[in-house]
Amino acid sequence: MAADPDATMTAAATMHHGGPDATEIRHDWPMPFAGPGELLVRITAAALNNTDIWSREGAYGSPEDPTAIAGWKGVPLEFPRIQGIDVAGVVEAVGDSVPSHWIGRRVLVDPTVRYAGEFPVDLIGTEADGGFAEFHVCALSRAHDVSDSPLTDAQLACLPTAYGTAMGMINRAGCSPGERVLVTGSSGGVGSAAIQLLSDRGCHVVARTSPDKAADVERWGAHEVSVRGADELGQLAEVDAAVDVVGGEEFPALVDRLRDGGRLVFAGAIAGPMVTLDLRRVYLRQRRLIGSTMHTPQDFAELARVATEGGVRPHVAEVFALEDLHTAQERFARRDFFGKLVVAPNGTDAALSSGWTPTVTRC
Ligand SMILES: NC(=O)c1ccc[n+]([C@@H]2O[C@H](COP(=O)([O-])OP(=O)(O)OC[C@H]3O[C@@H](n4cnc5c(N)ncnc54)[C@H](OP(=O)(O)O)[C@@H]3O)[C@@H](O)[C@H]2O)c1
DSSP: OOOOTTOEEEEEEEOSSSSGGGEEEEEEEEOOOOOTTEEEEEEEEEEOOHHHHHHHHTBTOOSSOTTSOBOTTSSOOOSSEEOOSEEEEEEEEEOTTSOGGGTTOEEEEOSEEEEETTEEEEEBTTTBOOSSBSEEEEEGGGEEEOTTOSSOHHHHHTIIIIIHHHHHHHHHTTOOTTOEEEESSTTSHHHHHHHHHHHHHTOEEEEEEOGGGHHHHHHHTOSEEEETTTSOGGGSOOEEEEEESOOGGGHHHHHHTEEEEEEEEEOOOTTOSOOOOOTHHHHTTTOEEEEOOSOOHHHHHHHHHHHHTTOOOOOEEEEEEGGGHHHHHHHHHHTOSSSEEEEETTOHHHHTSSOOOOOOOBO
16 A cells, blocks of 8 residues: 555654743644655554653753753754654554565564664654654664563563663673672662663672662562662672662762672763762772663664563553643653653553554555
8 A cells, every 4th residue: 555645643743942832742743654674663652761851951961061952962953853762563564675574563663763883873752753653664673573572562662761771781791690780770760670681681689779669679670679878888798790870979889899800880870970989999800890871783682582571571650642741741750650651642552452453554
């Protein structure tokens, strides 16, 4: 069936940098179509992330001016833009050269539209259109077939950013079965993902968390809990590796918890980016510090495999209709939930199930 150039869809279109009003719910947005080598995905679930808000606000600043209105690359975004970096859905149609057996498959979409080597440089939601719409077009190489996963589509949509980042950290640190690994910020998006992925890999996970989150992180699969504000890091037995998104004043103590030759991988600094570190504590003990951002194509493929095998179980706090995106983002800002918030552009039934009946065939 040929693509209809006049077809429209519902989309949340962000028209400029600014507050929530910068994003409009439109029912007349041009429907994308799959070109050669591409898939048209009917989006069943798209998860919310901090980057949606910070990108809309232009809150990243630039290297020269931290107060500049800019996206994550230090320059303003191009508009209009459909935001939403975390996408799961079902293939509705395929472009030329894509085998038709893809139609009807459930897919997890790699948010990276362009890698430089193994590093992400362009992402959906910022440099290309993302998941806050009924449909999304992606290259076949970015679609990972997760049809056999026991996860709902809403759970799948929780994976790309948080679990992709955690997978990237774990692989860069070379965490292997049986190793003792410390995770900080462990009740958060990346931290809770790291707990589950490490536990699935057969590591012994020590979770550093705040007092009221101890039970939650044990539910995620932590084998030991170290409570921030109560347990000194120095009391912990040494670890083979540490996975850190917190930084701040505990960073030097984390370094000191590594065994000789241990690895500390870090991807965030939620408690503060400036740290004072005695470098002798690193080199005299053969320790390694590893910076990490997001995932490589191989990390993402591994994540899709783990999701298919049911090795992770993301917690979905609430599913909203796409039309209620503003309400969802208000709740996101209140942080009065545990897990992820998800919008369902094709209805909550589709987000909470694992199947979809395709209606269109070939563009
Ligand atoms: N580089 C990348 O690719 C990448 C990707 C995603 C996120 N990030 C960064 O990673 C960090 C965490 O992201 P997230 O999505 O996991 O955030 P999140 O869901 O908000 O969780 C952050 C967690 O950190 C802990 N925390 C918060 N404030 C803290 C403080 N002052 N001191 C110590 N711990 C504190 C809390 O966990 P506990 O109560 O359990 O300690 C909180 O749940 C952010 O800085 C984010 O920008 C980086």
